[in-house]
Amino acid sequence: MPRKSPELNTGSMADISFLLLTFFLLTSSINTDMGITRRLPPPLDPNVKPPEIKQRNIFTVLINQNNKLLVENAPSDITLLKIQAKEFLSNPANDPDLPEMEMKDIPYIGKILLAKNAVISLKNDRGTSYDMYVQVQDELTKAINELRDELSMDKFGVRFSQLSDEGYIEAVKTAIPITISEAEPENVGGQ
Template identity: 45%
Template sequence: MAKREISEINAGSMADIAFLLLIFFLVTTTMDTDTGLIRRLPAIPDEPQIDPPPIKKRNIFEVLVNANDQLLVEGEYMQITELRAKAKEFIKSSPNFPSVVDVTNASNPGLPEFKSEEVPVFGTMLLSKQIVSLQNDNGTSYNMYVKVQNELVAAYNELRNEFALQKFGKTYTELVQQSKGSEAIKEKMRAVKKVYPQRISEAEPKKIGGDE
């Protein structure tokens, strides 16, 4: 029997083929993770509320945005850059918070009242009755809307950070990051959240100026 030598298959071009596939997947791959402002919409009530519980005007922080992207905050014309500080002042509602004694907050009549509530780590505490109300026009640009939302969320985040830093020596952001492992830190996080709850209410939109 003649011994025929089988020549080896040339594998030199295998790398080329693999490269081709590699480049295809490199091009089609998308690795962008979505980022944004996460919000919760209120559920539609099952039956229309006949008599919504009255909220005192002093407890509401009113933000209006018109069709020309102008801001009216608590009856005052304002730039977007001033909104954060103003909102923080309102939400905190007393310069010596959290050690206030006066529930009605009589010394600051323009700022919200307090109510006594149970907080996880600190026990009973006086908490501000703050609510932020945001109303925009149908002609408001989405860019402006996101900016206003962003400033309001930033106000809450900054207050939470400052409060947590003062009480626990850590910012709220750090607490959130570390809360996965430890129950004690989670408890602290909940306490800070309870002290400054994010209450941003969006009023039903009005159609006043500007086309859609």
């Protein structure tokens, strides 16, 4: 007579695993950390003079403590910033007030007319709100991303974010670099 194999009571197993499941559900969060990535410049060497940049190659953006914008010495609005930045960086009409253009030879893209060394200079007050600052950074990034998209569409037929070839990505990045320079902070106004 075969021996009856002992049975394991698995009914409570489901309860235990349910308990564990709820515990993990509560203590954990699916965090999708997102943000605007930037690179800080290395500290300034006091002995080295900063290079002179021609006025036409700089696009100045100032944010005051009341979160108002001053773009190229004229009051502006956050909704206009992207268009102004795009116009500055691409200089379609070769305007002498906008940055100098230069023929650049970039691998995969070939010869293309690009801004020589256009720089966006961003300066904020200590009293500026962080929300405004991020919005300005966001608009400027949007301008650069749109220019990259246009170039990528033109040369490779897909949007920049959909490029898969490392070489193509690098080529577009070299053609339109993120050139947002932040001025050395000055202590004006209160906290």
